[in-house]
Each structure stands twice: as C-alpha cells, then as structure tokens.
Amino acid sequence: MRDTRESRLLLVLLVAIAFALITVDIRGGEDSPVDGARRAAATVFGPIENGVASAVDPVGNAIAAVRDSGDRHDRIAELERQNAALKAKLGSDDRNRSRLQQLDKMLKVAGEGQYGIKGAQVIAIGAAQGFSWTITIDVGADDGIKRDMTVLNGDGLVGRVTTVGPNSATVLLASDPDFTVGTRIEGNDELGFASGQGDRPLRVELLNGKAQVKKGDRLVTFGSQADKPFVPGVPVGVVSRVDPSGGGLTRTLYVTPFVSFTKLDVVGVVVQAPEKDPRDTVLPDKPEPTPTPPVTVTVTPSAQAPGDGEFQQQDQ
Numbered sequence: 583m584r585d586t587r588e589s590r591l592l593l594v595l596l597v598a599i600a601f602a603l604i605t606v607d608i609r610g611g612e613d614s615p616v617d618g619a620r621r622a623a624a625t626v627f628g629p630i631e632n633g634v635a636s637a638v639d640p641v642g643n644a645i646a647a648v649r650d651s652g653d654r655h656d657r658i659a660e661l662e663r664q665n666a667a668l669k670a671k672l673g674s675d676d677r678n679r680s681r682l683q684q685l686d687k688m689l690k691v692a693g694e695g696q697y698g699i700k701g702a703q704v705i706a707i708g709a710a711q712g713f714s715w716t717i718t719i720d721v722g723a724d725d726g727i728k729r730d731m732t733v734l735n736g737d738g739l740v741g742r743v744t745t746v747g748p749n750s751a752t753v754l755l756a757s758d759p760d761f762t763v764g765t766r767i768e769g770n771d772e773l774g775f776a777s778g779q780g781d782r783p784l785r786v787e788l789l790n791g792k793a794q795v796k797k798g799d800r801l802v803t804f805g806s807q808a809d810k811p812f813v814p815g816v817p818v819g820v821v822s823r824v825d826p827s828g829g830g831l832t833r834t835l836y837v838t839p840f841v842s843f844t845k846l847d848v849v850g851v852v853v854q855a856p857e858k859d860p861r862d863t864v865l866p867d868k869p870e871p872t873p874t875p876p877v878t879v880t881v882t883p884s885a886q887a888p889g890d891g892e893f894q895q896q897d898q
Contacts, residue, residue, distance in 0.1 A: 681847060684848040685848050686736075687735075687737075688701070688735050688848060688849070690736065691734065691735075691736055691738075691817075691864055692734075692850060694864045695860040695863070695864040696857065697732075697850075697852045697854065697855070697856055698852065698854025698855075699734070699850035699851060699852055700726060700727065700853050701848065702720055702848075702849050703719065703847065704717045704719055704846045704848075704849060705718050705720045714758055715754070715755040715778065715780065716741075716744070716754055716758070717753050717755065717849075718751070719733075719751050720749070721749070721751060722746055722747045722748050723747065723748050724748050724749055726853050727751050728746060729744065729745070730744075730810040731743045731810065732809075732811060732816060732852040733753045733849055734816050734850055735841060735846065735848065737817070737840040737842070738817030738818060738839065738841050739756050739816045739817065739839070739841060740753065740755065740843075740849050741754050741756050741761065742754055742761075742811040743811075743851060751851075753849070755778070756776070756784065756839060756841070757778040757779070757780055757781070757839070757843045758778045759779060759780065760778070761777065761778040762776065762777050763775070763776050763803055763804075763812055763818070764804035764812065765802065765803060766801065766803075767800070767821075768800045768802065768865060769862070770793070770794065772788055772789070772794075773788070773789050773790075774787055774789060774801075774835070776818060776819075783819075783822055783823070783836040783839070784818070784819055784836070784837040785834065785836060785837075786801065786835040786837050787832045787833070787834055788832055788834075791827060791830045791831050791833045792827060793833055795821060795824055795833070796821070798821060799820070799821040800817070800818075800820050800865055801817075801820075801821070801837055802814070802816060802817055802861075802862060802864065803815060803818060809852075809855035813852050813855045814856070814861075815856070815859055815860035815861060815862070817864055817865050817866070818840065819838050819839040819840050820837060820838050822837060823836040
C-alpha cells in the first residue's frame with residue numbers, strides 16, 4: 583500500500599473501529615455481540631497458533647534460559663575465578679617450594695661454613711648493553727648490607743656487593759670479566775686467581791706453574807684480608823680443563839662454576855665471616871663412582887682346530 587492521504591485515513595478508521603469493538607466486547611461481557619465472531623476466529627486460528635507456539639517455544643525457552651541464567655552465570659564466573667585463583671595458588675606454592683628448597687640448601691652451606699648471612703631475592707639483572715654481569719637484590723643498607731660483602735647461594739660463590747642503596751644492592755657476578763677472586767684447590771692447597779669470562783668457564787691462573795692438578799679437582803675461595811670482599815671456603819667450581827705446562831711461572835685452568843648465573847633467585851649476603859677458615863668442609867660430597875660391570879669373554883674352540891693327539895702324531 584502506498585503512503586497516501588487516503589491510506590492514512592483508512593488506517594485511522596480501522597484503529598477506531600478496533601477500539602470500538604474492544605469497548606463493546608468488554609462492556610458486553612458474556613453477552614457481547616462479538617463473542618460468536620471471537621469463537622469462530624478461535625476455531626479457525628487456534629490450531630495455527632498452537633503450531634506457531636510449538637515452533638517458537640524452544641526459542642522462548644532458550645531466551646528464558648539466557649535470562650534466568652544470570653545467577654547461574656554468576657556462579658560459573660565465581661567458580662572460574664576460584665579455579666584461576668587455585669591454579670595461581672598452586673603455581674605460587676610450587677614456586678615457594680622451590681624457593682624453600684633453595685633457602686634450605688643455602689642455610690646448609692651457611693651452617694657448614696659458619697657464615698652469618700642475610701637472605702635476599704634477585705629482583706633485577708644488569709643491562710645486557712652494559713657488558714657486565716650484575717644482579718640487583720632486595721636488601722640494602724637498611725638491612726646491614728655493605729660494599730664488598732660476599733654473596734653466595736646453596737651451590738657456591740655468586741659474587742660480591744658493589745653498590746648499596748637503602749633497600750637494594752648491586753652484585754657483581756663471578757662470571758663478569760672484571761671479577762677476580764683468590765682460590766685454593768681442594769686437597770693440595772694450590773693457590774690461584776679466578777676471573778670471569780661471561781658464559782664461558784672461569785679462567786684460573788695458578789701461582790705454581792708446576793702444580794699437580796687434574797680435571798675434576800674442586801676449588802674454594804681463599805679469602806681476603808679482613809674477609810672483604812671474600813670470606814674463605816665458599817665453593818667456586820670444578821676444573822674442566824688444564825692447559826699443558828709450558829714451564830712458565832703460572833699454570834692456566836678452566837673451571838666450571840658450581841653456580842648457574844642464569845638461574846639466580848634466592849641468595850645470601852655474608853654479613854658475618856666465620857671465626858676460622860672452613861677449608862673444604864663446605865664443598866658438597868663427591869658423587870660415588872659408578873662401578874663398571876665385569877665383562878666375561880667366552881671362547882669357543884674351532885671345529886678345525888687339531889687336538890692334542892693330532893699334534894703328537896705330527897711331531898712324530
């Protein structure tokens with residue numbers, strides 16, 4: 583139908599008639615003159631309405647379910663939140679367990695060496711563009727930390743404190759090329775100086791060019807005057823290679839450090855040195871050598887090999 587003046591008048595007229603019929607139907611009640619027409623319409627259109635209702639009901643139920651799922655959705659969201667919190671808690675517990683293990687191992691080292699330590703956590707690493715191997719720890723001057731204190735963990739020597747702030751400090755790692763520490767070899771007491779080489783093994787120059795040393799020998803810190811910057815007896819590493827002696831005044835070793843400098847988390851700053859040198863007592867127990875199983879060789883005589891009698895006959 584085109585939107586014209588006549589169509590608009592017709593629409594208004596139909597609406598007026600509809601309102602009039604509704605008014606008459608309401609006022610007439612059961613004696614309404616349109617009651618028969620309403621019943622006839624119900625008879626004709628009833629089945630159609632039921633069919634449409636049957637088709638529409640699932641959609642309506644779905645809409646109702648969505649509308650009524652507000653509380654359910656809130657419960658699901660709460661359960662999901664609790665689940666996420668539980669996972670985070672479990673993850674945190676795993677991390678805390680790891681830290682507790684590190685702390686327990688470090689306290690064992692401190693106990694064996696009689697070091698008084700202040701526990702700390704690594705909170706930052708040095709900038710790579712600075713070409714320095716450093717970390718930042720979360721203790722500082724307010725915790726009694728001073729420059730040139732030894733830093734260790736449960737594996738051995740980590741480094742030394744270089745800069746101290748009120749609540750944090752910078753530690754120069756033993757792997758830094760500017761790092762040098764006096765060392766002593768377990769057992770034979772040969773002295774040397776270990777220097778960092780980044781991600782490569784430490785380089786150690788022994789003072790004795792004819793020192794008897796072999797792969798697998800272990801080193802500890804020799805200690806410094808007044809125990810700064812290094813206290814004695816802290817495990818350093820294991821000899822991985824020995825340069826051939828060329829008759830020089832010194833001998834070069836390459837030592838794999840006990841500490842993994844890329845996996846630092848819990849460390850300890852030695853705030854009180856031991857009363858006496860712990861020597862080699864802080865070193866971990868050496869692993870037991872794996873026994874080599876015996877090899878049994880069975881020799882089967884050849885069928886063509888001559889017997890004792892044959893040899894005798896040939897001799898005759």
